[in-house]
Amino acid sequence: MTLFRYILRRLAEIIVIFLIIQTVLFFLFHLAPGDPVARMVDPNMAPEEETALIREWGLDQPLGTQYLYFLRNFYSGRFGVSFHYGAPVAEIIGHRLPNTVLLFTTAVVLSALVGVRVGKYVAWQKHSHVDMVVTMAALVCHTLFLPWIAMLILWFFAFKVGWFPVTGMISPELWSNPASGGLMKALDVLHHMALPLLTLFLIHFGSFLLVMRGSMRDVLTEDFIFTARAKGLPERVIRDRHAAPNAALPVVTYVGLSMAFSINGGALTETVFSWPGIGRELVFAVSNNDYPLALGCFLLIAWVVLMANLIIDTLYACLDPRICY
Numbered sequence: 001m002t003l004f005r006y007i008l009r010r011l012a013e014i015i016v017i018f019l020i021i022q023t024v025l026f027f028l029f030h031l032a033p034g035d036p037v038a039r040m041v042d043p044n045m046a047p048e049e050e051t052a053l054i055r056e057w058g059l060d061q062p063l064g065t066q067y068l069y070f071l072r073n074f075y076s077g078r079f080g081v082s083f084h085y086g087a088p089v090a091e092i093i094g095h096r097l098p099n100t101v102l103l104f105t106t107a108v109v110l111s112a113l114v115g116v117r118v119g120k121y122v123a124w125q126k127h128s129h130v131d132m133v134v135t136m137a138a139l140v141c142h143t144l145f146l147p148w149i150a151m152l153i154l155w156f157f158a159f160k161v162g163w164f165p166v167t168g169m170i171s172p173e174l175w176s177n178p179a180s181g182g183l184m185k186a187l188d189v190l191h192h193m194a195l196p197l198l199t200l201f202l203i204h205f206g207s208f209l210l211v212m213r214g215s216m217r218d219v220l221t222e223d224f225i226f227t228a229r230a231k232g233l234p235e236r237v238i239r240d241r242h243a244a245p246n247a248a249l250p251v252v253t254y255v256g257l258s259m260a261f262s263i264n265g266g267a268l269t270e271t272v273f274s275w276p277g278i279g280r281e282l283v284f285a286v287s288n289n290d291y292p293l294a295l296g297c298f299l300l301i302a303w304v305v306l307m308a309n310l311i312i313d314t315l316y317a318c319l320d321p322r323i324c325y
Contacts (some may be wrong), residue, residue: 003317007310014306021302022074024069029291044165069296080292084285089296093278097300099169100277103193104266108258114201115208116251120244123216124235135213141206150199150272157195165192167274176311178325196273200266212256215247222246249316254314257305 061069073080079089115138158166165171169192174180183212219225219241228238267279274280278297285294 003314005108007314010310010313014176014310016275018299018303018306023067023073025295025298026070027063029266029289030063030066040130044236051279055236074299077295081286083286083294084292085144086294089292092293093283093296093300096278096281099275100270100279102189103196103270103275103277106193107197108204108255110197111204112251112255112258113203115205116248117211118213119212120216120239120247123213123220123247124239124243126217134209138206138209138213139204140281142210144203146199146203146266147268149202150196150269153195153199154272164195168192169276192320193275196269196275199269199273207258208251208254212247212251216243219247252315253312256315 070080077090081087081092082089085092086308118134119138122134125131133258154166157164169189170185171188171192174188175185225238225243226243233242267283268277270277271283276321280298283293284290285297
């Protein structure tokens with residue numbers, strides 16, 4: 001099977017899986033306890049007005065009919081209107097998505113660059129004191145409970161010493177000032193992003209280091225490493241040009257999946273730091289029975305994860321010529 005045919009087959013599988021995910025999520029949300037209308041209506045609203053509102057949202061229709069309407073609208077490019085905001089779901093996600101991508105892509109890239117580089121060096125120094133200390137530190141980072149470390153960082157750096165803002169992404173007074181330039185606004189965003197970025201870096205850094213270290217350990221037992229040493233190649237060349245590239249394949253998978261799953265915004269991180277991204281919006285939508293918005297966020301995450309898996313499998317064939325489909 002050629003790579004092109006493999007991609008076509010996988011795309012067909014992705015479409016079927018995505019349709020199943022859509023169906024399961026739709027019925028799960030609508031069968032969950034809670035009434036979205038009760039959160040929207042004014043207690044003083046007349047019964048006739050409440051009935052008109054239910055009819056406007058289509059919530060008076062049978063569940064099967066609502067599902068068919070949902071599929072028709074979704075594949076027509078209409079993702080629904082948020083019950084809470086009264087705005088199109090696509091518009092809300094469009095406003096929140098860049099914030100999530102900025103924070104989590106930066107965190108994953110930084111932690112991957114540092115974690116892979118450190119993992120490569122400690123794997124080369126097997127059973128040394130450096131290897132033991134760094135590995136233990138990576139294990140601690142890998143097993144950290146994210147809400148706990150996030151609140152600890154927030155308490156110390158924001159409340160205790162006051163170096164960073166407590167919440168939000170920008171300083172409204174700075175952005176509303178016409179005299180503020182682009183550089184000042186960019187630095188303001190970085191200032192607000194520092195604490196959530198540090199939290200995510202600590203969580204991801206240990207994972208990348210451990211993956212690279214384990215992969216390098218396996219590669220160092222391969223025959224081509226012994227052959228390279230027999231040829232008299234310097235250790236640095238063997239490590240950087242022979243061992244590391246071959247050990248990078250599992251890391252590529254982990255980086256790709258980390259980037260994909262980061263699109264959900266890490267709901268806990270965004271909630272703790274009040275970062276206006278997809279994750280916090282998802283938590284709010286689920287808590288308030290805002291079905292259209294919650295569905296839109298979950299389906300975006302599902303689609304990105306499915307496509308990330310396809311891209312990773314395709315990259316494998318490009319990075320390793322021994323892999324064929």
